[in-house]
Amino acid sequence: MAEVKDAGHHLEEILVDGDHQKQIISTIAAIQDHPLMEISESPGHLLLLKLWQREEDLFGRRIARKETRMDTLRREIFQICLFFFMFQGFFSTILFTSSENNANSCQKWWIPMLVSLSSCCMMILLVEMKLCRYWKVYGQLQRERTDSRALTRCIQELRMKGASFDLSKEPVNGNRIKSSSVEIRWKPLTWCRRYLITICLVCVMGLAVPVCRFVSCA
Structure with a gap:
């Protein structure tokens, strides 16, 4: 009895039983029925x-x-x-030092006061502009989110x-109306919270008048 051998090639037979074949068929069916x-x-x-x-x-x-x-x-x-x-x-510091060497500084105390107030107003205006821009971007960011x-x-x-999805449906955010109504209800409190930095700077600027008068006439 002659046996034929193919050098370098081995034929392997893969046996697939009935359960495994059913599993493959069910997997293929599940992929076909997937929503994607x-x-x-x-x-x-x-x-x-x-x-x-x-x-x-x-x-x-x-x-x-x-x-x-x-x-x-x-x-x-x-x-x-x-x-x-x-x-x-x-x-x-400069005002205190100059007032010690000038006896007439009390008569012109309003000059350094005006310089201080004008400088403070300019910087507070810059802060207010930055804050307005910040809260504007903050509102846009919340809407984007x-x-x-x-x-x-x-x-x-x-x-x-999958295919049962309604194509006419559009993304709708139902929380925007609710959040806007709450913001209107607490608008004074919201405004104070947003511009607390400006309020603090204005209070500090208000101390410039008595400080200049006290330092110049001390």
């Missing part, structure tokens, strides 16, 4: 998914830019406030429902 597979077979749903994913990416980029802008504004406000207090200390969350929920719903 239904979306890929529906041009309308696939196009909507791609558009929403692109819009979600744009939301992420805009949110990152606004967060960076807010960090920059915070640093600028801190620097202006630091310069404000340094100027007050330096100006008070809420819209992004609403869009993310719609994308998740589309992926879960």
Whole structure:
């Protein structure tokens, strides 16, 4: 009995039993019935998914830019406030030193007072401009975040429902009306909280008049 051997090639036979074959068939059926597979077979749903994913990416980029802008504004406000207090200390020191060497300084105490008030008003105006810009960017950031969350929920719903998802549905944020009404209700408190830095600087500036009078006439 002759045996034929093929050098370097070995034929292996893979035996597949009935249970394993049923498992493969069920896996293939599950993949075909998956919502993502239904979306890929529906041009309308696939196009909507791609558009929403692109819009979600744009939301992420805009949110990152606004967060960076807010960090920059915070640093600028801190620097202006630091310069404000340094100027007050330096100006008070110069005024005290000059008043000791000038006997008539009490008669012209209003001159350094005007210089101090004008300088303080300029710096407070800069802080106020930065604060207005900061809270404007903050409001835009909150709207971007809420819209992004609403869009993310719609994308998740589309992926879960597949072809049964309603193409006419649009991302809607239901919390915006509620948050705006609460903000209007507590508007005075919100305004004081937002512009607390300006209020503190104005109070410090108000001390310039008695300080200049006291230092010049002491």
